[in-house]
Amino acid sequence: MLRRNLARFAIAALVAALAATPAAADWSLLNLPRGVSELSREIYGLHMLMLSICTTIAVVTFGAMTVALLRFRKSQGAVADTSLVHDSRLELVWTVIPVLILVGMAVPAVARILHIEDMSGSELTIKVTGYQWQWHYEYLGRDVAFFSRLARSSDFARQPGSGIDPATVENYLLDVDRPLVVPTGTKVRLLLTANDVIHAWWVPQFGMKRDAIPGFINEMWFRIDADRPGTYRGQCAELCGADHGFMPIVVVAKSPAEFVAWLEQQRATLARPE
Amino acid sequence: MVEAAVAMDHAGHAAPARGLTRWLTSTNHKDIGTLYLVFALVMFLVGGAMALLIRAELHAPGLQLVNPGFYNQILTVHALLMVFGAVMPATVGLANWMIPLQIGAADMALPRLNLFSFWLLFFASVLLTSTLFLPGGAPAAGWTLYPPLVLQSGSAFPVAIFSIHLMGASSIMGAINVIVTVLNMRTPGMTLLKMPLFCWAWLITAYLLIAVMPVFAGSVTMLLTDYFLATSFFNPAGGGDPVLYQHVFWFFGHPEVYIMILPAFGIVSEIIPTFARKPIFGYDSMVYAIASIAFLSFIVWAHHMFTVGMPVAGQLFFMMATMLIAVPTGVKVFNWTATLWRGSISFEPPMLFALAFLFLFTLGGLSGLMMAIAPVDLQYHDSYFIVAHFHYVLVPGAVFAIIAGVYYWLPKWTGHQYSVRLGQWHFWLTAISVNVMFFPQHFLGLAGMPRRIPDYATPFADWNAVSTIGSFVFGFAQLLFVWLVWRCARGGERATAQVWDGAHGLEWTVPSPPPYHTFATPPELR
Numbered sequence: 001m002l003r004r005n006l007a008r009f010a011i012a013a014l015v016a017a018l019a020a021t022p023a024a025a026d027w028s029l030l031n032l033p034r035g036v037s038e039l040s041r042e043i044y045g046l047h048m049l050m051l052s053i054c055t056t057i058a059v060v061t062f063g064a065m066t067v068a069l070l071r072f073r074k075s076q077g078a079v080a081d082t083s084l085v086h087d088s089r090l091e092l093v094w095t096v097i098p099v100l101i102l103v104g105m106a107v108p109a110v111a112r113i114l115h116i117e118d119m120s121g122s123e124l125t126i127k128v129t130g131y132q133w134q135w136h137y138e139y140l141g142r143d144v145a146f147f148s149r150l151a152r153s154s155d156f157a158r159q160p161g162s163g164i165d166p167a168t169v170e171n172y173l174l175d176v177d178r179p180l181v182v183p184t185g186t187k188v189r190l191l192l193t194a195n196d197v198i199h200a201w202w203v204p205q206f207g208m209k210r211d212a213i214p215g216f217i218n219e220m221w222f223r224i225d226a227d228r229p230g231t232y233r234g235q236c237a238e239l240c241g242a243d244h245g246f247m248p249i250v251v252v253a254k255s256p257a258e259f260v261a262w263l264e265q266q267r268a269t270l271a272r273p274e
Numbered sequence: 275m276v277e278a279a280v281a282m283d284h285a286g287h288a289a290p291a292r293g294l295t296r297w298l299t300s301t302n303h304k305d306i307g308t309l310y311l312v313f314a315l316v317m318f319l320v321g322g323a324m325a326l327l328i329r330a331e332l333h334a335p336g337l338q339l340v341n342p343g344f345y346n347q348i349l350t351v352h353a354l355l356m357v358f359g360a361v362m363p364a365t366v367g368l369a370n371w372m373i374p375l376q377i378g379a380a381d382m383a384l385p386r387l388n389l390f391s392f393w394l395l396f397f398a399s400v401l402l403t404s405t406l407f408l409p410g411g412a413p414a415a416g417w418t419l420y421p422p423l424v425l426q427s428g429s430a431f432p433v434a435i436f437s438i439h440l441m442g443a444s445s446i447m448g449a450i451n452v453i454v455t456v457l458n459m460r461t462p463g464m465t466l467l468k469m470p471l472f473c474w475a476w477l478i479t480a481y482l483l484i485a486v487m488p489v490f491a492g493s494v495t496m497l498l499t500d501y502f503l504a505t506s507f508f509n510p511a512g513g514g515d516p517v518l519y520q521h522v523f524w525f526f527g528h529p530e531v532y533i534m535i536l537p538a539f540g541i542v543s544e545i546i547p548t549f550a551r552k553p554i555f556g557y558d559s560m561v562y563a564i565a566s567i568a569f570l571s572f573i574v575w576a577h578h579m580f581t582v583g584m585p586v587a588g589q590l591f592f593m594m595a596t597m598l599i600a601v602p603t604g605v606k607v608f609n610w611t612a613t614l615w616r617g618s619i620s621f622e623p624p625m626l627f628a629l630a631f632l633f634l635f636t637l638g639g640l641s642g643l644m645m646a647i648a649p650v651d652l653q654y655h656d657s658y659f660i661v662a663h664f665h666y667v668l669v670p671g672a673v674f675a676i677i678a679g680v681y682y683w684l685p686k687w688t689g690h691q692y693s694v695r696l697g698q699w700h701f702w703l704t705a706i707s708v709n710v711m712f713f714p715q716h717f718l719g720l721a722g723m724p725r726r727i728p729d730y731a732t733p734f735a736d737w738n739a740v741s742t743i744g745s746f747v748f749g750f751a752q753l754l755f756v757w758l759v760w761r762c763a764r765g766g767e768r769a770t771a772q773v774w775d776g777a778h779g780l781e782w783t784v785p786s787p788p789p790y791h792t793f794a795t796p797p798e799l800r
């Protein structure tokens with residue numbers, strides 16, 4: 001009786017699960033993006049290396065467990081070998097092999113860290129300040145600065161009871177009123193800080209995130225591939241209060257010539273920065 | 275001397291008091307164990323209800339149920355209650371019930387302290403939950419309570435901090451009790467290296483608790499003085515450093531995650547041998563592995579902080595130290611597997627949960643290893659990938675082990691065998707739904723969804739919907755468990771003293787249910 005009811009419940013749950021899955025599923029969003037910068041590709045490569053090592057480890061250990069569970073079942077008449085309680089050689093093997101694997105993982109990781117932390121040779125520096133809840137960008141030495149906040153369309157739609165279906169809003173929660181504009185093929189350095197609480201600046205396509213901490217200045221850099229101009233989106237990654245989910249980052253990458261033109265135009269139309 | 279004190283304490287009331295008085299005043303380790311376990315179960319359901327509210331809000335893009343400020347509050351209280359109200363008390367409850375039975379002691383060494391720590395915890399949890407309804411609301415900065423954000427909390431802030439102090443005090447007392455009991459009250463002949471692994475795991479956990487709970491208490495006290503007395507420990511405007519808090523917090527926080535998982539290791543190390551009908555493989559290396567994990571857990575804390583802008587040397591050190599933890603963790607996993615090897619395995623509910631632990635904890639450990647790699651953690655950090663990681667190690671890790679322990683010892687406690695069929699249903703629904711709930715969160719994190727947000731961009735919609743469905747199946751499946759435990763406590767087929775044919779150890783030599791006082795004279799070790 002109970003069993004039948006449970007079975008019915010399980011089937012009902014399964015049906016509900018399938019029905020609730022949106023029809024237009026985008027199942028491609030499964031992995032880290034390869035990204036559009038020098039660092040993001042390196043990090044992606046390292047991620048894939050770690051993923052494949054860990055998957056291999058998983059296959060081997062889960063395989064051994066599964067074989068044990070299939071072969072040594074009491075219901076199949078397996079009799080326990082109670083003398084198998086210790087084997088120094090085996091134990092040494094499964095201590096040493098993991099150490100070797102770890103060394104193999106650490107070597108490329110160290111190289112990547114050194115590259116990420118190498119801030120030298122940057123050609124453009126932008127100061128990024130986190131506010132509750134918007135970003136402020138200042139092109140150091142270029143007389144251009146502005147705030148960047150959630151686009152109005154998203155802001156309307158996200159209000160509780162707005163009646164607006166987020167699916168109808170373009171780039172819902174990933175759009176801003178004024179994007180950050182940077183040149184492609186150029187080493188851009190960001191100086192990050194915050195005005196109130198800790199925020200974090202993250203654009204997955206650049207492979208990097210870094211905290212923006214009040215009272216401190218953090219650094220990060222990226223160089224967008226020369227052949228990859230475009231619009232790249234990200235979000236604040238450190239919980240910074242009620243509207244933490246609503247302070248996106250949008251970066252428009254232009255060719256260096258277009259970037260210079262854009263900068264000129266900004267200088268002409270903007271009041272000088274405060 | 276310790277024994278004498280215990281004997282005196284119980285001289286007056288050999289039989290349990292009646293009714294409510296028993297549960298309010300009992301210093302009996304079995305009663306207190308039951309109190310802890312029931313309390314933990316209630317908190318698991320309360321914290322679980324909050325989690326379902328969170329998942330319901332995240333079912334689809336847009337804000338449907340809660341406003342963002344309240345979302346952050348329930349997120350914070352959910353985590354704190356699950357850690358300090360559900361997982362830790364459940365392991366303390368198991369320790370109370372089982373350590374004396376496993377080492378042949380009459381009771382815990384310090385019964386009154388035991389009673390006190392339970393009630394401290396009880397009122398602390400009530401206080402913490404009450405902040406949700408107080409003016410200003412609960413803290414909303416996440417369970418990590420990072421300043422400066424947490425200093426924006428409303429007027430209920432000191433209540434939350436006070437509740438954390440009380441929980442810390444309670445944990446420290448519980449830990450002292452475990453250490454004193456394990457070190458002094460083992461039955462003659464039970465040397466430390468003959469002790470059941472559950473006792474070993476708890477002994478080491480207790481040392482971790484004593485080492486780090488005061489650090490946590492100190493750091494939240496500094497928050498309190500920053501809040502009220504304008505000290506500037508963490509306020510840059512006054513020369514303070516918000517990152518300092520993170521260092522101090524994680525010096526507590528990383529050992530804390532092992533405080534939750536080491537007892538789980540202990541439980542699983544009891545169950546797998548019983549149902550493989552074979553002693554644990556590599557007992558000594560199991561003990562050394564726990565000890566080295568505990569040691570390493572003190573020197574890896576900054577792996578939670580790879581994005582704060584640490585110097586290269588710091589990043590390298592914390593990355594490598596963290597990777598090292600994988601070695602003793604691997605030893606444990608391989609030893610469990612070797613225990614299965616050439617065994618005679620059967621699949622009763624405790625074993626099912628222990629095996630799911632074995633697979634899924636390992637999965638969480640592997641994602642942990644990926645996040646230990648500092649350069650890639652710059653992508654994973656604060657995304658749903660880490661939400662997936664820590665839920666894997668905590669839910670099918672710590673929580674499954676606790677459930678396995680309850681299934682394992684429940685017939686001993688109640689004297690009744692439960693419905694194995696119902697237990698299997700509970701297992702399969704739980705084990706499948708936990709993966710439906712948490713596995714897609716790896717994808718969400720890799721695709722770029724930050725953690726701790728109440729609303730998200732539309733490309734993340736599908737996996738969030740899947741995860742929410744998993745969470746509701748998971749949540750309701752736990753009601754089966756509650757029902758099963760309730761029925762088993764009320765009656766059922768009589769359980770034998772040994773309960774499981776493969777079970778060995780002192781706890782299986784006393785009748786099921788054990789008399790109110792066991793081992794008045796230390797038992798002989800076979």
Ligand code: HEM
Pocket residue numbers: 418531532534535577578579596597599600603638639640642643645646647651654655656660663664667668671672
């Ligand atoms: C092989 C073992 C493990 C390794 C290498 C590992 C590594 C890590 C790393 C590097 C992080 C930080 C990720 C980030 O914030 O970017 C992390 C987070 C976390 N881990 Fe693990 N971990 C392991 C096992 C465990 C276990 C056993 C538990 C608990 C039972 C656990 C619980 C957590 C929690 C709760 C967090 C998130 C804390 C937060 O930010 O709220 N981990 N782990």
Ligand SMILES: [Cu+2]
Pocket residue numbers: 198199200236237238239240241243244245247
């Ligand atoms: Cu934020």
Ligand SMILES: [Cu+2]
Pocket residue numbers: 527528531574575577578
């Ligand atoms: Cu950690």
